[in-house]
Amino acid sequence: MNIQLNGRSIDLPDNVTTVLELLDSYDIKKKISVVEHNKEIIRRFDYEKAKLADGDKIEIVHFVGGG
Amino acid sequence: MAERYSRQERFAPIGKEGQALLAEKHVLIVGAGALGSANAEMLARAGIGRITIIDRDYIEWSNLARQQLYTEEDAASSRAKAKAAEARLKAINSTINVEGIAEEFDPENAELLLKDVDILIDGTDNFNTRFIINDAACKYKIPWIYGGCVKSDGISLSILPGQTPCLQCLIDQLPQDIETCETAGIIGPAVQVTAAYQTAECLKFLTGHSMSTHLVSFDVWGRQYSSIDVVKLKDPHCASCSDDAQFPYLKKEKGIRTAVLCGRNTVQVRPGRKENVNLERLAQRIEPFAGEARVNEVLLRFHMEEKRFVVFKDGRTLIHGVEDVQEAKKLYHRYVEA
Ligand SMILES: [Zn+2]
Numbered sequence: 186m187n188i189q190l191n192g193r194s195i196d197l198p199d200n201v202t203t204v205l206e207l208l209d210s211y212d213i214k215k216k217i218s219v220v221e222h223n224k225e226i227i228r229r230f231d232y233e234k235a236k237l238a239d240g241d242k243i244e245i246v247h248f249v250g251g252g
Numbered sequence: 253m254a255e256r257y258s259r260q261e262r263f264a265p266i267g268k269e270g271q272a273l274l275a276e277k278h279v280l281i282v283g284a285g286a287l288g289s290a291n292a293e294m295l296a297r298a299g300i301g302r303i304t305i306i307d308r309d310y311i312e313w314s315n316l317a318r319q320q321l322y323t324e325e326d327a328a329s330s331r332a333k334a335k336a337a338e339a340r341l342k343a344i345n346s347t348i349n350v351e352g353i354a355e356e357f358d359p360e361n362a363e364l365l366l367k368d369v370d371i372l373i374d375g376t377d378n379f380n381t382r383f384i385i386n387d388a389a390c391k392y393k394i395p396w397i398y399g400g401c402v403k404s405d406g407i408s409l410s411i412l413p414g415q416t417p418c419l420q421c422l423i424d425q426l427p428q429d430i431e432t433c434e435t436a437g438i439i440g441p442a443v444q445v446t447a448a449y450q451t452a453e454c455l456k457f458l459t460g461h462s463m464s465t466h467l468v469s470f471d472v473w474g475r476q477y478s479s480i481d482v483v484k485l486k487d488p489h490c491a492s493c494s495d496d497a498q499f500p501y502l503k504k505e506k507g508i509r510t511a512v513l514c515g516r517n518t519v520q521v522r523p524g525r526k527e528n529v530n531l532e533r534l535a536q537r538i539e540p541f542a543g544e545a546r547v548n549e550v551l552l553r554f555h556m557e558e559k560r561f562v563v564f565k566d567g568r569t570l571i572h573g574v575e576d577v578q579e580a581k582k583l584y585h586r587y588v589e590a
Pocket of ligand 1: 417418419420421422487490491492493494
C-alpha cells in the first residue's frame with residue numbers, strides 16, 4: 186500500500202499495517218512522537234489499533250532533546 | 253542610527269510600531285549553547301530592548317563548529333558561555349541591555365529570573381531543564397518557545413501557558429535514552445533552522461501577533477518537513493498547566509545534588525545551598541597536588557586523579573572523566589568542599 190508520510194509518497198511493505206508497525210519500521214517506536222493520521226492526532230495507546238489504508242496521510246514528529 | 257532597523261520596519265507585519273514594541277521587551281534565553289547563541293544573536297540584532305541569557309557551562313573547542321557567538325580565544329580560556337555571550341551581544345548591539353548569568357536555571361532562581369520577562373526562549377540541550385522551564389513558565393504565566401535539534405533534525409513549539417498545550421501535555425514522562433549532540437552529532441544548519449523558527453515566533457509574539465499552535469519538525473539534510481496542529485492535546489488534568497497544577501519539577505531538593513550530563517562522561521555536583529566559593533583560595537590550596545589550576549572571571553579548572561574539574565563561583569562543579577554519581581560525590585568532597 187502507498188501512503189503520504191510527512192508529505193512524501195511511501196510504498197509500505199505488506200507487514201506494515203498499523204501506525205505502531207509504521208513507527209517500528211522507522212525505528213522510532215520508543216521515541217516520544219506525535220502522530221497525525223488523516224488530520225486526526227492518534228494517542229500513543231491507540232497506535233496499535235490505528236489501521237493504515239492506501240492513500241492515508243500520516244505526519245510523524247518525534248521529540249529531540251539536543252541544542 | 254535610525255537606519256538600523258529600517259529593513260525590519262519595512263517588513264509589513266512588524267513596521268515602525270512593531271519595532272518600537274521590540275525595544276520595550278525583555279527576553280530570557282535559557283542556555284547559551286548552539287540554539288541559545290543563534291537565537292540571542294538574531295534577537296540582539298533585531299533590537300530587543302533587554303536580553304538576559306543564563307548558562308551553566310563554559311566554552312570548549314567542540315562548541316566552535318556551531319555555537320556562533322564564541323571564538324578560539326574563548327575556548328582556549330574556558331570562558332563561561334554566559335559571560336562570552338554577553339560581551340559578544342553587546343558588541344553586536346550596544347543600544348540594548350544584555351546580561352549574561354553564569355548559573356544553572358533551576359527551581360531556586362526561576363521565579364526571580366522570570367520577573368519582568370515577556371517571553372522565554374529554550375536554548376537548552378536537555379529535557380531535565382526544559383521541564384523546569386515548562387513548570388516555571390506555567391506557574392508564572394510566561395510564554396516560552398521550545399526548540400531542540402540533533403543530527404540534521406530540529407523541532408519547535410510555542411507554548412502559551414493556560415491557552416495552548418505545554419510540554420508536559422505532550423510528553424508525560426522524561427524521555428529516556430534520547431540522542432544527544434554529543435552521542436549522535438549535530439550540524440550547524442539544523443541549529444540555524446530550529447533557531448529561525450524560535451526567533452520568528454518570538455518576534456511575532458512581541459509585536460502583538462499570535463504564535464502558531466503547530467509542532468514543527470524537519471530534517472534539513474534529508475529535506476523532510478512536518479507540522480502538526482497540537483492545540484487539541486492540551487490536557488485538562490496536566491500536572492503543569494491545568495488549574496490544579498502541582499508543578500512537579502519545581503520541587504526544591506535538599507542536600508547535595510548531582511546530574512549526569514548525558515553523552516559527556518561528566519557529572520555535575522551542586523552544594524545544598526549556593527555559596528560564594530573563593531576560587532583563588534581554592535586554587536592555592538589544591539595547586540600543590542593538581543595539574544594546571546587556572547582561574548578566570550567565574551570559574552576554576554584543574555586536573556586531579558586524571559579527572560578534569562571545573563568549579564564555578566557558586567560551588568557548582570563539573571567533573572569530567574567520571575560517570576558514576578557516587579564517585580563524583582567523593583571527588584567533590586575530597587577536593588572542592590574540603
Ligand atoms: Zn500542560
